[in-house]
Amino acid sequence: MIRFLHTADWQIGTQFGQFEADEAAHLTEARYETVRRIAAEAVARHVDMVLVAGDVFDQQTVSDTVIRRLFGALSDFSGPWVLLPGNHDAALAESVWTRAQRLGCVPANVRIVTQPSVVLFDAMRCALLCAPLTQRTTYDDTTHFFDQAATPPDYVRIGLAHGSVTGILPDGVDSTNPIDASRARTARLDYLALGDWHGHLRVDEKTWYAGTHEQDRFRTNEPGFVLDVSLPAPGEAPSVTPLPVGKYRWHRWDEIVAVDSDVEALAARLAALGAGDVLKLAVTGAADLAAVERMRLAVDEARARVRALRFDMTELSVKPSEADLAALGAQGGYLGKVVERLTALQSDTAQANVAAEALVLLAQFQREAKPA
């Protein structure tokens, strides 16, 4: 029996421009931390090896420090690591891999497969059919040679590749770097370890995407896992267990508020968030000034707790209530008129967000002016 961890798409070196610099720094850092956690899991679970199915690095020209840190993060697990170049870190003539070799920071137990080849682990009686990307994009199926690749008899055949399984992934996903959906069968593989898709995904019994180890975008497709794979014997079905390792959970909330209780519910949900959460909150619909204030308050409080937070209420209409007007001292008189006009302006899409902001600002000014 062979047991290994299947992971992919570490994308080391990713920058998170959608967040402020301090938030982004933590998210970048988390990608190393989680690699270390994978190493620890490998040790704890006594696996035979760890397979990384491409996109270890986010790009070719990360700094030397980034390269050294990544290989340093592998150190806890002394068994074999097999790293496969993906589209982000393809094995080009000059690549992040050639630099890593030059830097001399690749540990002996780390195997970087830069050429399509069959790697044999005789002790495990295991043949690893590797299809690294040697260019960023290709329209050829790099796993095609698996079908003809000969391996010693009684060896487990494991495929390792990076690309899109044709006809399986949701529409809109790259059609470059295609991988035939029936490859595991046609190449008589016991397991096909794939990378590129950031969520973990079972394509068929023997074909799996591990997904990224640490979430890096708001798409909810179950990222943040590694797969703990056991192969009992050649030709037998693998046993695959997803193992959560990610540090941060990314949430994307598109909220529509209509009544006060919506705001209350949102505030409650915000209150439940903690340091491990990354949130992108977009609020639409309509709320009165008091509700907007409350919502802002709740968001500001949540911002202090969570790792990173993006808040967008530009699509939210502000509809001052009677209570708002009373609070503003604007039931009548010209302030009332001002509020009325700004409220009405929000139906003009070109000015809606400006008008809403103006209302909120008015409320702030009035609130600040009152004690004086």
Next chain:
Amino acid sequence: MKLQRIAIEEFKQFRARIVIDALEPGLNVFTGPNEAGKSTLAEAVRTVFLERYKASHLKDLLPWGRASGQPTIEVGFMANGQPCTLTKQFVTRPRCNLKIGHEVYGEDEAEEKLALILGFSRAARGAVKDADAGVPGLLWVQQGQSQQVRDASTHAAQYLRDALAQLSGSRQSGGEDALIAAVRGELAQLLTSRSQRATGALAQAEKELAAARDEYASLEQQRGQFEGDTERLATLQQAFDEAQQKRAWEALENKAQDAHRRAAAMAEMASSLNALDQSVRLREAELALSVQHETHAADLETSVEERRRQLEQATVQAQQAQDDHARVSLDVARCQAVASEAARALELANVAGMARELDDQLQLYRVEIERLDASIGAAELAHTAVVEATRAAASLEIEPQRLQRLRAHARQADLLRAKIDAAMTRIEYRLRTPVRIGDRSIEGEGVLRLDGAQTLVLPDSGELTIVPGVSDLAALRAQCAELDAAQAQLLKAIGVASLDEAETRHEAWKSQVAALQNQQTILALHAPRGIEALREARAAALARSQTASERRAALPDAAGAPTLEEARRAADLARAALDAAATAQQQAADTRASALTARQSLADSLRRDEAQLASEAFRARRAQWRAAIVEQRAHVEALGKQREALARALEQARIDDPTQEERRYRASAELAREEQHHRQVRIAALRSQLEAAGASGLGERVACAQAALERAQRRWAELSLRADALRLLERTLVEERDAAMEQLRAPLTERLGHYLRRFFPEAGMTLDDSLGPLAIQRDGRLDTVDALSFGTQEQMGIVTRLAYADVLKAAGRPTLLMLDDAAVHTDSVRRDALKRALLDAANRHQILLFTCHPELWNDLGVRHRAIDELKAAL
């Protein structure tokens, strides 16, 4: 607010304490003449409410005529339903004390409480400004200022607006402009107020966004370069590997080797062809020599034949020349004979000519001699005549001076005689009988001249003695005698008897002289150089004639001689003919000589060559040459064929040009190697370049720059939204406030109408922006306040204040109206209207009315208080 009590002490006119109490909540009237202190009382009320107790500029509050004092004012009033007492001391020991209900406040705190009650702000220090006086300035109408309501109202606009805003339902007080100011303040942080350009944080965000964009673009460009280079590296590497596998240069080098071998073979072939060429040339030279010998011999034979023919021809020609020469020689002899004959004839003709010439000369000489003989004869005659004439002239000649003198004497004598004649007494007589006079008698008629006394004897009658008068007659007579003597001497000298004779001789002399001259002229004509010359000329001519005669005699007889011209022509012709013949003879001689020479030399050479041809040795050699020619020709032909075959083979080999091929293959191989080497170098260069770029973490920097750009965009969008929102808010606030102002005029307009109708039924008032009265509308026309009469302006001023007071009252503000001689320009009808208005207003406001005309205000139903009495009361 209702005043109840006023106490004043040491304040301007009031040195002593004056107390006014039990003030009515409505109308109060104070009377007093001018200077009584009405205005001082009004000012005291103003001062206590409006001036800060600590104000340092209030020295003029001191009692009149005193440098020190303690101006003190105390007022008791009801405010907000609570009794209040305000006491202020000024100048010396400033104090302020305010008691509200049971609460007592002191000094600054008291001032603050007071301001709160009055509802307006005050200067922190210094005098009360018009602007700060606010509505109280409007309601405190000083003497003669009731019409100046517009100036004061401008400053009070804010106060009024606040008040009016409350009436309109807003409970906000004084905050609206503050709100706008706050919004503007915030907006100014982001946009400049004038040009609406970004400033502060927004400008910074814009700048950072631009910088981030540039940075990102620059890095992105570098990354593009990097990726391109990476691809180039891969392509190069692949090309290098393929070339290394194929090793194209080796195949090329093998081909070069092969070509080299072929080139060597070709060179050998060329060398043997060369040798063959050489021997062909040698054989050909030998053949040529033999052929030349034979050709030479053949030529000689031909030449001998030819010359034989020529010799015959030359012989004929020589004979011909001989004949020609003989014939020409005969011609020459004949021509010579003709020529000598012609010469003789010419000579004879010459002699004949000379004879004729000499005959002519002789004739000439004869004539000349005859002429000279004639001339000599004539000359001799003329000479004789000249000699005769000269002698005759000499005999007749008189000295000219003597003749002259003689003539002068004669004239003088004549003159004297005339004088004497005139001096004599003259007697003219006509007598019938003779008369005796002296010794003579006279008769008939005549004249007698008497030069002395004369006696006439008259027959029968006696005598008459006539005595002339005294005269110079005697002198004259003496003179005359003298002259006559001189003349006689002269005549004698000359040799003549009289002057006439002298004159005749002189004339004869003259004609002799003329004859002489004629003879001399004739002589000169015949012998200009004298007769002797003529004689010499005749001798010479005679001699020459002699000589010519001799020569003529010497000449031979030339009879029958031709004319000279003919003879000369004949001689010329003969000589020309001779010359031509001589020339022809010379030519013939030359021709003959050359013909003979040519013939001789031809004959010589012919003889020689014929001898050679005939020689035995020559014949033997010639046979030899002919044999050699046949043999050598065969040899050359054989060699030529051999050479041709070789040349064809070489040509064939050359078509391939193995040398060129070898060069080409070697160069190609070299190029292929070089190209490969070049690739290697470029791969190394590119790799190191890429390594350097990779090591600098280019991609990471791009990602960072992109992230920074995203953040900058976000920041800018946020600030920009805030700026837009602030701008919208500010604009909306201002617009709405201004719109609200418009509506707020309504209550004031209503109150104005309320009072105005007491003066003008159906009238209305238009307000300006700061709510001051602008114009009155009545009877369908609009009059601006400024255009109204002084009295009407005054009434309008009071009416406006009453209306303001109503509005303020409705807004919960304290009101107090003080009218200090406010209606001095108002007529009685209008005053009645004003009184009604005041009484109406007094229902709502406390009014203090000061007047110096109590009689005009005694129908208000209100007790008058005389200031003087008040002062006297204490």
